[in-house]
Amino acid sequence: MTASPTSRRRRARKSFVERTITGVGAAIEQTVYAETYARQDGFLQRVDPRAKVGLFALALLVTGLVHDLPLLAGLWLGLLGLGIATRLPFRVIAVRTMLGVPLFTGLVALPALFLVDGRSLFTIGPVGSITLTVSDQAVLSVATFLLRVSASVTLAALLVLTTRWADLLKALRIFRVPDVFVIVLGMTYRYVFLLLRLTENLFLGRASRTVGRTSSGEQRRWVGASMGTLMSRSLKMSNDVYAAMVARGFSGDVRTLATFRMRDEDWLFVSLGVALLGLAWLVDLSR
Amino acid sequence: MHIPDGYISPATALAFYGAVLPFWWAAGQRLKRVLTGQLVPALALFSAFTFAIMMFNIPVPGGTTAHAVGGTLAAVVLGPWAAxxxxxxxxxxxxxxxxxxxxTAIGANCFILGVALPLTGYGVYRLVSGRSDPLSRRRLLAAAIGAYVGINVAGLLVGLALGIQPIFWSENGRALYSPYGLREAVPAMLIPHLTIAGAAEVIATVFGLAYVQRAHPELLERRAATARVAPSARRLTLAIFVLLALFSPLGLLATGSAWGEWGSDELAQRVGYVPRGLEELESLWSAPLPDYTLPWMTETASFAEQALAYILSAIVGIALIFATTFALRILLRPRQGQQATAGG
Structure with missing residues (x-):
């Protein structure tokens, strides 16, 4: 938003104010786009949310259990293909499934190349007194880890990018999540954006009022006070929201409209998906 | 800090779901009584608030910034169950x-950041603050210590959860999940939490609470008043959950040890790599691995070093858990006016 020219100029030393504004902006932007893709027409977007949530949960479990490295790679590539088949822009899939968590994981896993013992493949050094040895098991471990994380992240991203959040929450009921909890999740999601906007305004306000540097003590007091402000506002808001709900006839009981209907295509999707996942599992067991 | 998918095995993830469910249930029951009809909007707004403060970048001494969880702050102002x-x-x-x-890691993240962190933080806070005035400076000190201990318990738990992965879930020396053993994972998680993340959490908690003390003292006074009423039935339920909390990390290790035993047999027959964590494990779990005789295990030069590192982290963990229990015990004590000060 408004902070971007400044942040571009001084990327090296962003202040906590700029970082927060950028972070909040990115979070809001990300969900807005996710909702846009979920509203587009596509193969996965059309599937009944319950069928999708159930099958994706199973897929996450299978991805977690698979041992075989080529199978994991196959799963990941298959999911990328599914993403393209359901008409998500490739750029979005790439950003979601290769940058972010997988990139972070790659950095995290890098030292493991030298730390996991096994048959030595090659050595680097000696540089000074340090010799780094890369073993076959280390390479396999890191590859397994990266592929598993990438496949899981792709699954989660596909689910979020092709399901509207209200549907996703409603679909949680198939896991016997209590209604009250689903409603709390839904309302939280709504108010997260309100409070994120408030946060953004607090920080933007500070950014536009501040000239030069302030002491670190003042910065900390201000951050603390902003948190306190946010807390008291949300407490007050919760009273107001409750009053508004009561005024509209809320009695404490939660009732919802269940409008989902499984079509033949959905059953086909579920049975095909379960069969494929079961096959993957069997192949993995036989290896 | 949040564990992503694929870092922990499905069995670990499931164990954490099992550990967190009783706390959710207990918190739900408790809050339903306190908030009655207001439950839904109150929890939604509290949660949205917690979400928002996790987005704050906190300026930490040394010129860098970090995110805070705010679990201790939420527990102090809103109460541990709401937190x-x-x-x-x-x-x-x-x-x-x-x-x-x-x-898949929702259970683990919620148990560590959503249950262990606020309960430890709040327990230590109550222990240190004793019966002092809710608006006193001692409460700020108590919140600071609570927040610091809480975030580090969380860091330690994440380190342990990741560190046990290659011990129990390796195949022919290939780690199936997070590849780092306890010797790497625990320090890698604890060092940033003892420094930067710990500082961010303390700053957020202290300055946040100081603001609430100044601007909304009624919130803290109301909490102090309600905290005094503690029906004995609740104490029993709480005690059960405290026990559950204490045993859940043990349970993780215990179910895992069966896996470890099986894994060791498998590994013993094969040539090549044995997860380093297994050696650490042997120093602690000699019983499940009685005739586990591997030639390279005894000749590792750094064995004492590894054992020491592991024992040290275990001592830190046990001490922190003891602090939590003690703090919770004081928290559970019925609050009568004449009773002696809790924290000295």
Whole structure:
């Protein structure tokens, strides 16, 4: 938003104010786009949310259990293909499934190349007194880890990018999540954006009022006070929201409209998906 | 800090789901009584608030910035039960919609950040603050110590959860999940939490609480008043859950040891790599691995070093858990006016 020219100029030393504004902006932007893709027409977007949530949960479990490295790679590539088949822009899939968590994981896993013992493949050094040895098991471990994380992240991203959040929450009921909890999740999601906007305004306000540097003590007091402000506002808001709900006839009981209907295509999707996942599992067991 | 998908095995993830469910249930029951009809909007707003403060970048001494969880702050102002639910809901929303933390790891993240952190933080806070005035400076000190201990318990638990992965889930020397053993994972998690993340949490908690003391003292006074009423039935339930909390990390290790035993037999027959963590494990779990005789295990030069590192982290963990229990015991004590000061 408004902070971007400044942040571009001084990327090296962003202040906590700029970082927060950028972070909040990115979070809001990300969900807005996710909702846009979920509203587009596509193969996965059309599937009944319950069928999708159930099958994706199973897929996450299978991805977690698979041992075989080529199978994991196959799963990941298959999911990328599914993403393209359901008409998500490739750029979005790439950003979601290769940058972010997988990139972070790659950095995290890098030292493991030298730390996991096994048959030595090659050595680097000696540089000074340090010799780094890369073993076959280390390479396999890191590859397994990266592929598993990438496949899981792709699954989660596909689910979020092709399901509207209200549907996703409603679909949680198939896991016997209590209604009250689903409603709390839904309302939280709504108010997260309100409070994120408030946060953004607090920080933007500070950014536009501040000239030069302030002491670190003042910065900390201000951050603390902003948190306190946010807390008291949300407490007050919760009273107001409750009053508004009561005024509209809320009695404490939660009732919802269940409008989902499984079509033949959905059953086909579920049975095909379960069969494929079961096959993957069997192949993995036989290896 | 949030564990993503694929870092921990499904068995670990499931164990954490099992550990967190009783806390959610207990918190839900408790809050339903306190908030009655207001439950839904109150929890939604608390959770949204917790979500928002996790987005704050906190300026930490040394010129860098870090995020805080705010679990201790939420527990001090809103109460520990509300903190459990609101941090958990915020984490679930992050995992489901923002890709922050894994979906399979929701149980683990909620147990560590949503239950262990606020309960430890709040327990230590109550222990240190004793019966002091809710608006006193001692409360700020208590919140600071609570926040610091809480975030480090969380860091330690994440380190342990990741560190046990290659011990129990390796195949022919290939780690199937997070590849780092306890010797790497625990320090890698504890060092940033003892320094930067710990500082961010303390700053957020202290300055946040100081503001509430100044601007909304009625919130803290009301909490102090309600905290005094503690029906004995609640104490029993609480005691059960404290026990559960204490045993859940043990349970993780115990179910795992069966896996470890099986894994060691498998590994013993094969040539090549044995997860380093297994050696650490032997120093602690000699019983499940009685005739586990591997030639390279005894000749490792750094064995004493590894054992020491592991024992040290275990001592830190046990001490922190003891502090928590003690703090919770004081928290559970019925609050009568004449009773002696809790924290000295």
């Amino acid at each position: 459990i639910i609101s941090v958990s809901v915020a984490l679930i929303i992050q995992a489901l919609f923002f890709g922050d933390g894994g979906i």
